[in-house]
Amino acid sequence: MRGPHDVGGLPEGPIETETHDLSFWEKQIDGIRAVIGAKGIVTTHENRRYVEGLGDDAYETLTYYERWTAALARQMIEKNILTQDELDARVREIRARLAATGELAPELSGEHA
Amino acid sequence: MPHDHHDHEHDHAHGHAHAHAPPQPDHKVHSYYQILGVALKELLVEKGVVTADEVRAAIEKRDQITPAHGAKVVARSWVDPLYRIKLLTNANLAVAELGFPMTTTKLVAVENSEEVHNVVVCTLCSCYPRELLGLPPAWYKSRAYRARIVSEPRAVLGEFGTNLPDNVEVRVHDSTADIRYLVIPIQPPGTEGKSEEELAALVTRDSMIGVAEVKAHG
Known part of the structure; x- marks a missing residue:
């Protein structure tokens, strides 16, 4: 069965060649992956497999580094390095921090608070 | 289940047109995954899986190539x-x-x-x-x-x-x-x-x- 990542040969529209620099958080995800890869905690194959395993909807709608972040979270939980509860609690905490300093965009202030 | 499928405001029509998020002019956090990324970084540092210096060095190394x-x-x-x-x-x-x-x-x-x-x-x-x-x-x-x-x-x-x-x-x-x-x-x-x-x-x-x-x- 063709997974959502397996797009070779499919019909698609024009290629957008506009580029922009990565934002800091995207670079940070890349940096974390580089470090845990160098330490042998994860492999490139594994990273790719986790991204592919996000499911069609996530694969289609998330941006590149959003996919890597979602995959990394699942990977760390399945390796028992983190727990879902720890991660959820920390996300709530950071959300509150950002809200307090006015850095949380309105679309993120609602349902996940 | 990990939170992979948050139904946050995302532009489905252009979801796969851009490979990463376009810069936001207001310096606010717009993506749930940005928060998730910060949470991952903080927890991995606290648990000693990575150090902040290692991550910083990795980013610098990438930037130099x-x-x-x-x-x-x-x-x-x-x-x-x-x-x-x-x-x-x-x-x-x-x-x-x-x-x-x-x-x-x-x-x-x-x-x-x-x-x-x-x-x-x-x-x-x-x-x-x-x-x-x-x-x-x-x-x-x-x-x-x-x-x-x-x-x-x-x-x-x-x-x-x-x-x-x-x-x-x-x-x-x-x-x-x-x-x-x-x-x-x-x-x-x-x-x-x-x-x-x-x-x-x-x-x-x-x-x-x-x-x-x-x-x-x-």
Whole structure:
């Protein structure tokens, strides 16, 4: 069965060649992956497999580094390095921090608070 | 279940058109995943899995790698026929010699000629010779490029302004987690007298991916 990542040969529209620099958080995800890869905690194959395993909807709608972040979270939980509860609690905490300093965009202030 | 499918405000119509988030002018956090990323970083540091210094060093190291590394390899292969043979037969050895070791992946160098034009993709994801070219451009990771370059390479190359004569064979190389490709473009006519450094300055990232040719004047 063709997974959502397996797009070779499919019909698609024009290629957008506009580029922009990565934002800091995207670079940070890349940096974390580089470090845990160098330490042998994860492999490139594994990273790719986790991204592919996000499911069609996530694969289609998330941006590149959003996919890597979602995959990394699942990977760390399945390796028992983190727990879902720890991660959820920390996300709530950071959300509150950002809200307090006015850095949380309105679309993120609602349902996940 | 991990929170992979947050139904946050996301533009589904353009979901796969951009490979990463466009910069937001208001400096606010717009993506749930940005928060998740910060949470991951903090927890991994607290648990001693990574240190903040290690992550910072990794980011700095990535930022320092530019296509100039690959350009140096290509320019050397133009001026030094023995180096070119080494690059084509044992690319890992050849690039390590110039100070760019690729230790975790096999590198394959493919040469363009009057008969053959090579172009590189990673249809499944984004594998790329990062040690030589830095991080891949957004379009390389885009669904459109990955889907189309294998089925209609000439049309895609045309969109990049590279129009090849019909008698030139186009070879598309699909990268994997284990094998990365570097295209050795054709040295432009009229540049025979230039120094290796001058030649390296002409070699672009896109020419080493294979979507462009090298022009004599940059």
